[in-house]
Amino acid sequence: MPLNIVSLVSVGRHPQSGRARRAEQDSRAVELGLKLADTALTVLHVGNPDDPILRQYAGMGLPSLTVLKQEDSVDAVPVLQRFLEQKNIDIVLTGVRAESGESSGMVPYLLAHALGWPVVARVADIVAVKDGKAEVLLALPRGQRRAVSIQLPFIASMDHAAEAARQSAFAVGLRATVESVESVGEVDQIRVDWQESVAKIRPKRLKTVKAKTAAERFKAATAKPEGGTGKVMKNETPKEKARAIFDLLLEEKVIR
Amino acid sequence: MVIDWLPSVLITTLLVLAVVGGVRRANLWRAGQPEKVNIVAGLLALPRRYLQDLHHVVERDKYMSRSHVATAGGFVLSMILVILVHVFGVSSQLLAGALLVSLVLMFVGALFIAKRRLHPPSRLSKGPWMRLPKSLLMFSLTFFVLTLPMADILPEGTGSWLLTLVLSIGIVLSLSEMLFGMTWGGPMKHAFAGALHLAFHRRPERFGGGRSTGLKPAVLGGDVHGVAKPSDFKWNQLLGFDACVQCGKCEAMCPAFAAGQPLNPKKLIQDMVVGLAGGTDANYAGSPYPAGKGDAKVLGNAKGGIDNVITAGLIDADTLWSCTTCRACVEECPMMIEHVDAIVDMRRFLTMEKGKTPNKGAEILENIIATDNPNGYAPASRTHWAADQNLPLMKQKQTAEVLFWVSDGAFDMRSQRILRAFVALMKAANVDVAILGDEELDCGDVARRLGDDATFQQLATRNLATLGKYKFSKIVTTDPHAYHCLRNEYGDFDVDGVLSKGGSGQGVEVLHHTTFLNQLVQQGLLKLSAFKGGKVTYHDPCYLGRYNGEYEAPRALLESLGIEIAEMERSAFRSRCCGGGGGAPITDIPGERRIADMRMEDITQTGAELVAVGCQQCTAMLEGVVEPRPVVKDIAEILLGQLIEEVH
Missing domain, CATH: 1.20.950 (Fumarate Reductase Cytochrome B subunit)
Known part of the structure; x- marks a missing residue:
């Protein structure tokens, strides 16, 4: 049975020009989706079906895109949830966070919570899907990978380590059809009430270089950070594990 | 009998x-x-x-x-x-x-x-x-x-x-x-x-001493963009391929062929003939493509047909991407065949239909689309180079005699030296000049040569809309590529007559800075001392020379400094490309040699200590050659060195 894969895409924002573009991580979600399902991939967007940026995603080789037509002020998560529930979906691919809007990075989590699915964050690759299980490579710092196996269906967010998006071909994007689907949505009042202002550049902490030789600098740049105070808890009960996290948060003054 | x-x-x-x-x-x-x-x-x-x-x-x-x-x-x-x-x-x-x-x-x-x-x-x-x-x-x-x-x-x-x-x-x-x-x-x-x-030539303007070098616009929105199969060429293009006498003058002039890249213009045209007539290239009896993947050099493997996709079996895409669009082949062809048109037509298919622009191509095109410059710099930093130049903006002045088209050299520190030198010369001659500042966009040259005509057309339309807001009688630029686009290619999109009529109704004159500086020198507006350095040679940029026929002004300027130019064997209309045109440094198809190295050898052979250039691409390419080599300077920089500043 072919896999039923959905890639969620948003309208990105170029960091230099501030202009709309296909988002870096979302286009990686489309790239991975194309690798797994080829043109059977569903690419889903909530927003304006006439947005020209959608053509940039379609130019990657999609015959069509599905758009859940909504105003900008609407919360995308419930709209997506209702749509995804109706379909028999195996994997939902998203970016880690959007380049515009709230950019909270919460969509995969809220969606997973609503659907009752697991989330795998920062995926580098999905190696294989077999017998209702997917072998997934998670991206860790310094080029490290962690192999995990997850039961379908699940939501995966794409790390920058995932395969970069292929070139978008103008004519392919031009020819793609956009299927606009009517949907019910509620206004995200909290979002609407927000005020946006230009971010202040935070002062940078001065970095004192202790390394004296090139070899030391190389080591400092590549070595695994050695966490002195961490501890690995494997056999304790969930309650004990939660307690440890809670204590740490208190100690670090995250919770007061 | x-x-x-x-x-x-x-x-x-x-x-x-x-x-x-x-x-x-x-x-x-x-x-x-x-x-x-x-x-x-x-x-x-x-x-x-x-x-x-x-x-x-x-x-x-x-x-x-x-x-x-x-x-x-x-x-x-x-x-x-x-x-x-x-x-x-x-x-x-x-x-x-x-x-x-x-x-x-x-x-x-x-x-x-x-x-x-x-x-x-x-x-x-x-x-x-x-x-x-x-x-x-x-x-x-x-x-x-x-x-x-x-x-x-x-x-x-x-x-x-x-x-x-x-x-x-x-x-x-x-x-x-x-x-x-x-x-x-x-x-x-x-x-x-x-x-x-x-x-039935597609460019009848070329006859009778005329020149026609601007690419024809791609039709957007049709069944196919660019040329996929031989039948997608215009009928008179197919006829043109058939006219080839296989004299190989193009092959002898082609910089990519000499560099050992997988391109031979003669073989390319013969492959097109195989495409239109069907069959294989087994009967081809000339030099093959110098390099190429696998057994690309072995004849008989390339198969073509009028309705077969060209890049699927007839020629390798790398062949098309090796071209620097220098037009040396077209200039040399005794049958007046248009090789570059055909190559760009096929590139359009690869980029706009296939999304297969090699190497950095995709990234550069994406940057141009999102930031209007090939390297993805912040559009708001376009005028940073001129922070100390006291150059008026068109937005403030609305009208000026000369509009200085800065080009993307604004983002490159080496090119900025050329820009500053030119500004200093214009100031010395009291030219009424203004720039567009951040309103200026990439001219679209790279996008067009890489086959993305959609992006080129969009940039052209937007640039023309900006130009239409102001009054000026001349556009002067230090970049021959922008010069070519503005002079020869924007006309197809200039529906409002921004350039053909201009603010005054007289039409806007588009000039390269060497032409403009030569006018200033002729009018006696620039006082220059004689050049005392060693031997000097001049490298003709393709987009200034072969594309626009300007061989005289740069030479006249150098002669006005008392320089006797030590001409290279390949100069003027036979000038060898620096390797920087047609997006070739971006697609970067491997060869046995670098084109810029070969050009520097031509320069060294004249015994020159200084090579004068009129193009920032050429400057970048020639300066990229390892030392020891002659010094590379733009003509504006050489002139500025000899400028006698009047003390008031």
């Missing part, structure tokens, strides 16, 4: 076969896309285009031009007279005499052509082309003997059965080459297709 009727029957049969072949061949061309051509005017202009424009190109090789005049002139004359004398049987001693004279002329020409084939240079195709001079000689000899009785030099009915047999074989063999081969794909095809190509 013993059998009187035999020659006329043989000649008539081969003539009929030639006509049949001609119709078949024409049908192959008609498989191309429609293109409006004035058929009658083209045919009427044919003799002048052939005898004047084409002859000018051939004349660069005196030996060949004289041999060809004798051979081709003799042949055309002989053929007409042969039909009159031997087919229609006009018995006139005068005609027969004239026929004998023209056959002698042809024979002498053919002897010289045969002599060149004794030790042919590598650029020439061998195979059937080695046979051609023999066929020419055989034609002239056979008909000479055949005509002797008619001219009353020999009595009628001379000869035996043996002579009749020999002459008949001569007629069949030579006319098979000259008539049958002309329309059925033999070497003589170049005469038939070449003549029609001249008549």
Whole structure:
């Protein structure tokens, strides 16, 4: 049975020009989706079906895109949830966070919570899907990978380590059809009430270089950070594990 | 001859076969896309285009031009007279005499052509082309003997059965080459297709000393963007490919071929012929592509058909991406074939339909789309280079005599030195100048050469809209690529007449900074001291020279400094590309050498210590050559060094 894969895409924002573009991580979600399902991939967007940026995603080789037509002020998560529930979906691919809007990075989590699915964050690759299980490579710092196996269906967010998006071909994007689907949505009042202002550049902490030789600098740049105070808890009960996290948060003054 | 009727029957049969072949061949061309051509005017202009424009190109090789005049002139004359004398049987001693004279002329020409084939240079195709001079000689000899009785030099009915047999074989063999081969794909095809190509040329502006170098706009929104299959070319482009004589002058000039990259313009055109006629390249008898993946060099593997995708089996995409669009091949081609048009047409398919622009191509195009400059810099930082230049913005001034088109050199620190030098010179001459500042966008040159005509057209339209807001009579730029786009390519999108009419209604003059500076020097607005450095040579940028015909102004400027230019062997219209055009540094197809290194060798050979350049791309490419090498400077920088500043 072919896999039923959905890639969620948003309208990105170029960091230099501030202009709309296909988002870096979302286009990686489309790239991975194309690798797994080829043109059977569903690419889903909530927003304006006439947005020209959608053509940039379609130019990657999609015959069509599905758009859940909504105003900008609407919360995308419930709209997506209702749509995804109706379909028999195996994997939902998203970016880690959007380049515009709230950019909270919460969509995969809220969606997973609503659907009752697991989330795998920062995926580098999905190696294989077999017998209702997917072998997934998670991206860790310094080029490290962690192999995990997850039961379908699940939501995966794409790390920058995932395969970069292929070139978008103008004519392919031009020819793609956009299927606009009517949907019910509620206004995200909290979002609407927000005020946006230009971010202040935070002062940078001065970095004192202790390394004296090139070899030391190389080591400092590549070595695994050695966490002195961490501890690995494997056999304790969930309650004990939660307690440890809670204590740490208190100690670090995250919770007061 | 013993059998009187035999020659006329043989000649008539081969003539009929030639006509049949001609119709078949024409049908192959008609498989191309429609293109409006004035058929009658083209045919009427044919003799002048052939005898004047084409002859000018051939004349660069005196030996060949004289041999060809004798051979081709003799042949055309002989053929007409042969039909009159031997087919229609006009018995006139005068005609027969004239026929004998023209056959002698042809024979002498053919002897010289045969002599060149004794030790042919590598650029020439061998195979059937080695046979051609023999066929020419055989034609002239056979008909000479055949005509002797008619001219009353020999009595009628001379000869035996043996002579009749020999002459008949001569007629069949030579006319098979000259008539049958002309329309059925033999070497003589170049005469038939070449003549029609001249008549129905896609750029008729090139004849009569004109210039037409701007690319034709791609039609957006159709079934296919660019050229996927041979049938996607315009019909007269297909005809143009068929006109090739395989002289290899393009191959000898091509920088990519010399660098060992997988491109040979001659082979490319022959592959196009394989595409339009079907079959394989097994019969190709010239130099192959120098490099290429796998067995690309082995002939016979490339298969083509009128409806087969070209890059799927006929040619490798790398061949198309090796081209620097320097137009050296087009400039050199005696048949006036448009190689660069064809290459960009096929690139358009690869980029806009396939999304397969190699190496950094995709990234650069994406940057241009999102930030209006190829390297993805913040658009708001475009004018940072001019922070200390006190240059007025058009937005504030609304009107100025000169609009300085800064180009993307604004983001590059080396190019900024050229920009500053030019500004200093303009200030010294009190030019009323303004810049667009952050309103300026990339001119679209790179996007267009990489095949993304959609992005180019968008940039052109947006730039024209900005230009339309202000009043100025001149646009001056230091970048020949922007110069070419503004001068030759924006016209297709200038619906409001921003450039053709301008704010004043007189039209806007687009100038390269060397042309403009030369005007200032001529008017005595710049006081310059004599240049005291060592030997200087000048490198002609392709987009200034071959694309726009400006060879004089840069040289005049250098001469005004008292410099005697040590010219390179390949200079002016034969200038060798620096390797920086056509997006070639972006697609970066590997070869055995670097084009810039080869150009620097040309420069070093003159013994120059300084090479003057008029282009920031060329500057970047030539400065990228490892030292020791001559110093590379833009002409504006050299002039600024010699500027006598007046103290007030």
